[in-house]
Amino acid sequence: MPRQLLEGEDLVLRLHRHWILxxxxxxxxxxxxxxxxxxxxxxxxxxxxxxxxxxxxxxxxxxxxxxxxxxxxWTAVSLTLTDQRVILESGVIGRASKVIALDRVQDVATRQSPWGRLFGYGTVQIDAMGASGTELVPYVPGPERLRDEVFVQSGASRRAGRT
CATH class of the missing domain: 1.20.58 (Methane Monooxygenase Hydroxylase; Chain G, domain 1)
Incomplete structure (x- = not known):
């Protein structure tokens, strides 16, 4: 879990890579x-x-x-979705993290192999505006659920930013 959520930020989803690994x-x-x-x-x-x-x-x-x-x-890589951002973390001893603000997310795509469809995992590609570019996250359990949840949260974030 991210060390600290931002003030007023709510955790939506936290995932590790699929158990198939x-x-x-x-x-x-x-x-x-x-x-x-x-x-x-x-x-x-x-x-x-x-x-x-x-x-x-x-x-x-x-x-x-x-x-x-x-x-x-397996536990070294995690993906956390909050109502404000997507956080990708990796590492056990040394940690690296990448944060993508939801209002910067342009597209979320998923790919599943036949084995991925059978066992319920796939690759998620998150496209963001700016220097952050594209992030590929392989072996995500339930990739469609993550994709849909990112779109829901991203839309809510954009609507909240307009008012």
Whole structure:
């Protein structure tokens, strides 16, 4: 969450990237662990039991460390929509953020692959006036919902600015 919302600013939506990324990052290590366990099983009595246990625990520790890294990578990128701006943040230790005022948003486009349509994720492209230009945010869960909510909030922001 952004460290501090502006005075009078309300949180509308906060998103992390879609969980499918965790599956992509953990799929291969899980398959390798399964193959490793199968190899240990096939080795049977040809390998001492203590060595098999040690290797299995070592493989599980490596998978646990990889899982922690994958989770940190997944949580490192977030998108926050308030009633005044869109905030894109990335990083775990060092943080970078980009803020787009809603009254500067010109267009919001979405793209979904067949897998994205099946699992409910896609890429959101936010076009803003000025130097900020275009921002691409991949693996957004429910990209149409985000697009529609940005348009609703952007329209409300523009209407409020006219009165």
């Amino acid at each position: 965790l599956g992509r990052w953990l799929g291969l290590p899980l398959m390798l662990l399964a193959l490793f366990c199968l190899a240990l099983y096939v080795a049977g009595d040809r390998m001492p039991g203590d060595l098999k246990l040690f290797l299995l625990l070592l493989a599980l520790a490596a998978l646990g460390l990889w899982t922690i890294v994958a989770w940190l990578r």
